[in-house]
Amino acid sequence: MxxxxxxxxxxxxxxxxxxxxxxxxxxxxxxxxxxxxxxxSSSSPAxxxxxxxxxxxxxxxxxxxxxxxxxQDNVPSLIQQGLYLGSFAAASNKNALKSCNVTHILTVASSLRPVHPGDFVYKVVPVVDKEDTNLEAYFDECIHFIDEAKKQGGSVLVHCFVGKSRSVTVVVAYLMKKHGMTLTQALQHVQSIRPVANPNAGFIRQLQDLEKSLQGKQESLAHCQV
Structure with a gap:
């Protein structure tokens, strides 16, 4: 048959x-x-x-x-005035970026390179999305890059590959450090706008460390003012 x-x-x-x-x-x-x-890749019996x-x-x-x-995900998500979050596809969508007044692009990924280097100011943070990646070491320079874009009257897109873990971690750290949000407040705010946002467990621990550090500084400042 x-x-x-x-x-x-x-x-x-x-x-x-x-x-x-x-x-x-x-x-x-x-x-x-x-x-x-x-x-x-070399061919072998294995x-x-x-x-x-x-x-x-x-x-x-x-x-x-x-x-x-x-x-399906090629438009930047507005987190707050002057700050956008998204995927590599959003970072490739020149028309959408221009319409959002994006002037700076922060790429939080090791495998992605600037798509429109002549049109935007780029910063690349070469990290992979793994729990043992030390993303916390880049928080300060990422925050500085975002602030500089805003000071110049522009907007910045923070992105990784999917816009789910690495870039979300940086944006949450920014909200915590510059706007006094707790980790829970910052993450919930981002997730309310971009539901896919979900940093890996290692990045969450680094954000928890940041939260403790910020709380310690606030307590020290309050103690000095007494």
Missing amino acids: QLQTSPLVISESPFFSDLFSSPLWLIHLLLSTMSSRDKG MDNETYVKNRIQELVRLIKVARVYR
């Missing part, structure tokens, strides 16, 4: 719909990345067919996720 197979209908799949509705330059970039990884297929599937899933973010 001969098995009947039906062809894959790409247009009816939401995954492939997301992928192929993205700009051609994005698809080309991602496919090039996949291809370069293949060239850089790399059997099953492992190879699994790796390719993982790459394809990542590509689809990237395309979906680009399609």
Whole structure:
């Protein structure tokens, strides 16, 4: 008995719909990345067919996720006047950035590079989204960058890849340090505007350390004024 197979209908799949509705330059970039990884990996007996297929599937899933973010989350989220938060797609959307009066872009990611270097002032913080990443070490310079953008009458977009963990951590730290918010207040404010916001556990601990440090300074100041 001969098995009947039906062809894959790409247009009816939401995954492939997301992928192929993205700009051609994005698809080309991602496919090039996949291809370069293949060239850089040496074939060995340990790399059997099953492992190879699994790796390719993982790459394809990542590509689809990237395309979906680009399609569905490409506009900056206004956190407060002069301060926006978003994904790499928002940082790529030049028209939206200009309409928001964004003049500065703070990229909190090691794998992303400025997309429009001639149009905006960039700062890149090369960190990965892992619990053991010391993002706290960059808080002061990130806050200074945001303040400078505002002082110049512009606005700043803080972004990472998805706009969920690294960039959120920096924005929360800014609200805590510059506006006297508690960690809970700052995070809830950001999440009310951008529900996807969810720093990893390591970043939360660093924000808790910042909160303790700020509380200690306030107590010391109050003690000196007595």
